[in-house]
Amino acid sequence: MEATLPTTAQDNFFYRHRLMVGLLLVIGVIVAVAHSQEPRITHAVLSATLRQSTPLVLGALCGLWGERTGVINIGIEGQMLLGAFIGFLVNVFTGNLFLAVSAGILMGVLLGLLLAFMSVTLKMDQIIGGTVINILALGITGYFYQQGLTTQGKLQPLPLGPLADIPLIGPVLFNNPPITYLTLFLVGFSHYLLFYSRWGLRSRAVGEHPRAADTVGINVYLMRYVNVMFGGGMAGLAGAFLSLEAVGTFERAMTNGRGFLALAVMIFGKWTPLGSWGAALLVGLTYALNTQFQFLGLGEIPPQFMGTLPYLITIIVLAVFVGHARPPAAEGIPYEKE
Amino acid sequence: MSDPALALEVRNVTKRFPGVVANDKVNFTLRKGEIHALLGENGAGKSTLMNIIYGLYSQDEGEIYIDGERADIKDPNDAIARGIGMVHQHFMLVPVFTVAENIVLGSETTNGPTLDMRTAHQQIRQLSVDYGLEVDPRAIVEDLPVGLQQRVEIIKALYRDARILVLDEPTSVLTPQEASDLFRIMRELSDRGVSIIFITHKLKEVLAIADRITVMRRGRVVGTTTPEEVDEPQLAAMMVGREVLLRVDKEPATPGDEVLVVQDLRARDDRLVETVRGVSFSVCAGEILGIAGVQGNGQTELAEVLTGLRPAMGGTVYLGGVPIPFQEPRFLVENGLAHIPEDRQKHGLVLSYTVADNLVLNTYYQEPYAQGIRRRSGPILQRAAELIKQYDVRTPGPQALVGTLSGGNQQKVIVARELSRPVRLMVANQPTRGLDVGSIEFIHRRLVEERDRGVAVLLISAELDEIMGLSDRIAVIYHGQIVATLPAEEATREQLGILMAGGTVAERQPAG
Numbered sequence: 027m028e029a030t031l032p033t034t035a036q037d038n039f040f041y042r043h044r045l046m047v048g049l050l051l052v053i054g055v056i057v058a059v060a061h062s063q064e065p066r067i068t069h070a071v072l073s074a075t076l077r078q079s080t081p082l083v084l085g086a087l088c089g090l091w092g093e094r095t096g097v098i099n100i101g102i103e104g105q106m107l108l109g110a111f112i113g114f115l116v117n118v119f120t121g122n123l124f125l126a127v128s129a130g131i132l133m134g135v136l137l138g139l140l141l142a143f144m145s146v147t148l149k150m151d152q153i154i155g156g157t158v159i160n161i162l163a164l165g166i167t168g169y170f171y172q173q174g175l176t177t178q179g180k181l182q183p184l185p186l187g188p189l190a191d192i193p194l195i196g197p198v199l200f201n202n203p204p205i206t207y208l209t210l211f212l213v214g215f216s217h218y219l220l221f222y223s224r225w226g227l228r229s230r231a232v233g234e235h236p237r238a239a240d241t242v243g244i245n246v247y248l249m250r251y252v253n254v255m256f257g258g259g260m261a262g263l264a265g266a267f268l269s270l271e272a273v274g275t276f277e278r279a280m281t282n283g284r285g286f287l288a289l290a291v292m293i294f295g296k297w298t299p300l301g302s303w304g305a306a307l308l309v310g311l312t313y314a315l316n317t318q319f320q321f322l323g324l325g326e327i328p329p330q331f332m333g334t335l336p337y338l339i340t341i342i343v344l345a346v347f348v349g350h351a352r353p354p355a356a357e358g359i360p361y362e363k364e
Numbered sequence: 365m366s367d368p369a370l371a372l373e374v375r376n377v378t379k380r381f382p383g384v385v386a387n388d389k390v391n392f393t394l395r396k397g398e399i400h401a402l403l404g405e406n407g408a409g410k411s412t413l414m415n416i417i418y419g420l421y422s423q424d425e426g427e428i429y430i431d432g433e434r435a436d437i438k439d440p441n442d443a444i445a446r447g448i449g450m451v452h453q454h455f456m457l458v459p460v461f462t463v464a465e466n467i468v469l470g471s472e473t474t475n476g477p478t479l480d481m482r483t484a485h486q487q488i489r490q491l492s493v494d495y496g497l498e499v500d501p502r503a504i505v506e507d508l509p510v511g512l513q514q515r516v517e518i519i520k521a522l523y524r525d526a527r528i529l530v531l532d533e534p535t536s537v538l539t540p541q542e543a544s545d546l547f548r549i550m551r552e553l554s555d556r557g558v559s560i561i562f563i564t565h566k567l568k569e570v571l572a573i574a575d576r577i578t579v580m581r582r583g584r585v586v587g588t589t590t591p592e593e594v595d596e597p598q599l600a601a602m603m604v605g606r607e608v609l610l611r612v613d614k615e616p617a618t619p620g621d622e623v624l625v626v627q628d629l630r631a632r633d634d635r636l637v638e639t640v641r642g643v644s645f646s647v648c649a650g651e652i653l654g655i656a657g658v659q660g661n662g663q664t665e666l667a668e669v670l671t672g673l674r675p676a677m678g679g680t681v682y683l684g685g686v687p688i689p690f691q692e693p694r695f696l697v698e699n700g701l702a703h704i705p706e707d708r709q710k711h712g713l714v715l716s717y718t719v720a721d722n723l724v725l726n727t728y729y730q731e732p733y734a735q736g737i738r739r740r741s742g743p744i745l746q747r748a749a750e751l752i753k754q755y756d757v758r759t760p761g762p763q764a765l766v767g768t769l770s771g772g773n774q775q776k777v778i779v780a781r782e783l784s785r786p787v788r789l790m791v792a793n794q795p796t797r798g799l800d801v802g803s804i805e806f807i808h809r810r811l812v813e814e815r816d817r818g819v820a821v822l823l824i825s826a827e828l829d830e831i832m833g834l835s836d837r838i839a840v841i842y843h844g845q846i847v848a849t850l851p852a853e854e855a856t857r858e859q860l861g862i863l864m865a866g867g868t869v870a871e872r873q874p875a876g
Contacts, residue, residue, distance in 0.1 A: 222478055222479055223474075223477045223478055223479060224472045224474050224477060224478075224479055225477065227465060227468075227469060227472065227479060228469065228470070230458070230461075231458050231461070231469050234458045234459070234460055234461070235456070235457070235458045235459070237456060238455075238456035238457060238458055238466075238469070239458075239469065239470070240440070241418075241420070241440050241450070241452065241456045242440065242444070242456075242469050242470030242471070242520075243439065243440045243441035243444060243470050244469070244470050352460075355459070355460075363420075
């Protein structure tokens with residue numbers, strides 16, 4: 027991976043990432059112009075973008091940590107849903123939001139353990155393993171959910187001192203509830219871990235050529251277990267975000283396909299944390315714009331048409347900016363020692 | 365204790381797999397700084413023995429001593445810690461990683477948890493200088509030619525301070541020039557005290573490079589000797605257990621009309637890279653045209669285009685005077701094309717089908733094997749029984765799953781299916797890859813018989829001996845182009861080797 031060679035990466039960073047740099051400049055100009063014209067709407071759209079993208083990028087990180095080591099996780103939806111549910115229940119019964127979020131994460135980790143057990147140890151078909159988790163999550167949450175449970179509050183924004191006072195950027199970026207900050211940290215941390223650490227190098231080797239990793243003494247099974255569980259924790263956190271930070275309550279099937287969308291975001295982001303983050307922001311932006319247009323009631327355009335906007339933008343960006351993406355070579359294939 | 369002058373000693377090692385004894389009380393010694401060839405056919409137990417030494421398998425009985433001390437090698441980490449390095453036949457390199465990343469993987473230099481690639485690059489450059497193994501640590505492995513990838517594997521072992529180096533069939537993917545380069549490197553390493561086990565089934569190489577030779581057959585050591593004491597036929601006899609005909613007996617060809625004419629053919633591989641770049645040649649009835657070349661020079665795509673499995677991007681192909689590009693494989697098969705595909709398990713057979721069903725894969729829809737939409741198993745089984753007998757396929761019966769047969773017998777099933785009907789053109793791509801000497805003999809004989817019967821045979825092979833032994837004319841493919849076509853009797857190994865590596869030879873004949 028190019029990113030593992032910092033010296034060459036710096037040599038011609040701007041040239042090699044010219045598309046990205048150009049894109050960021052264009053976005054910056056658009057945001058600045060929009061802000062000068064309509065500061066309140068711009069702020070609302072950007073905040074909504076960040077809010078919508080948070081569970082998607084967490085889900086995508088979950089997916090990519092699994093796939094980078096060779097395990098396809100289509101159970102992200104279920105991990106999120108159960109994470110959201112358990113987090114909500116703990117909040118209801120203890121009122122301690124820290125415990126609630128931790129419980130959500132732990133739930134995701136446990137479901138990751140289940141997926142790893144099915145796909146690494148039992149060598150089950152990974153798509154079936156993930157489906158099992160999705161069905162399990164829907165069933166359990168549907169069965170145990172009781173209406174009328176009330177929570178004692180949700181996570182509140184924490185302004186980061188003077189940073190929060192910067193115009194536009196301050197309120198959008200530095201006045202958020204804790205899971206949003208944690209997510210931004212996890213994006214950067216995952217990028218570092220995957221491309222600059224020993225753990226990441228070994229993880230990627232296991233996802234590309236597990237036998238090669240095995241012959242140099244890397245424990246393929248252990249790597250897969252740990253990474254799938256690590257990813258599961260992030261999916262659980264995404265669930266906790268939904269029930270404890272964004273909404274403040276639990277509803278049946280409240281993940282609403284975000285776990286699957288997260289997989290698309292991951293592929294869109296070419297199995298990289300930063301790419302996934304960009305992709306999640308884009309998808310989040312389309313949702314935010316859609317909401318905003320409906321809110322403003324641009325009467326001439328039928329809402330159904332506006333509803334297709336997220337998908338249209340996704341297709342265009344995929345076609346124009348994202349070249350051929352290559353998944354990890356060994357993903358989906360259970361590893362057999364000889 | 366054992367003799368401390370030995371780098372490695374294997375005593376009475378036995379390893380059983382369900383149904384077979386892969387290593388039967390094997391004894392083997394490796395002296396310090398020697399190149400010791402381990403010779404044997406596929407399935408003789410060489411790889412099993414090496415996997416035991418490298419800790420990938422554990423032996424059922426017997427002991428291993430390293431530098432005179434008993435070693436209990438449970439996994440590759442133990443082997444690496446004891447200074448054993450292995451270069452596997454199928455390289456254990458991550459294609460999308462850089463050279464340096466591949467070399468340090470599993471033994472990384474770090475700065476806290478962060479990889480320290482700068483130091484790694486320096487260490488690798490130092491090793492390159494020390495051992496004369498030049499390679500760019502920043503290059504991406506999949507962009508390198510196989511010869512260089514192999515070098516990366518060797519550096520990978522040296523980076524882990526290997527004192528015993530196991531090379532598993534290292535020359536099977538190399539050009540003759542790359543192979544002699546490898547031999548030079550092996551000599552250099554052994555001069556510096558590295559002990560080398562060289563696994564191979566190529567007799568010439570063994571005699572050229574080894575200090576000592578151990579021959580294995582059916583899980584047992586047949587004997588240990590030196591190149592001075594034996595010659596090729598003797599080694600072959602030790603390996604196979606009987607006298608082997610190393611040369612194919614054949615009369616001079618009597619070529620007839622042109623059956624296959626290829627003009628300026630172009631094709632792309634799966635990554636959309638143009639790998640067949642304007643190929644022209646023709647094959648006449650009753651001759652074998654051999655296409656020599658190192659793997660990955662467009663042979664795979666060429667064969668696929670000719671057999672209707674891949675669309676051509678340009679050029680024309682005539683089969684018996686009829687232009688055929690963009691035809692369905694079935695049309696070609698019905699017009700007399702026989703095909704032995706490169707990968708028999710992937711493209712030649714349906715492994716989960718029976719032998720009988722595999723034998724009618726290209727005729728199952730015709731009378732008498734089918735009647736309307738109904739499949740008739742009676743005639744299919746009867747046909748299978750005939751072919752099994754005629755081609756000497758060793759199978760429990762026509763109803764056995766083809767996946768359970770040995771490689772040689774699987775190949776016989778393909779040959780039986782392809783040749784048991786009127787054929788005008790035979791495209792044989794790597795027809796003997798991975799087969800034992802006996803099966804190779806059989807397949808070679810069949811190809812020559814078909815030629816004598818007037819079939820045009822296109823033989824694509826990376827084995828120079830096979831090309832030189834069978835072909836009437838030899839075309840050399842390099843980088844998607846035919847760089848020369850020579851009559852077989854005029855071609856020499858050296859000349860072909862140079863052409864295969866992209867060089868030029870003084871007296872070069874126009875392609876065609």
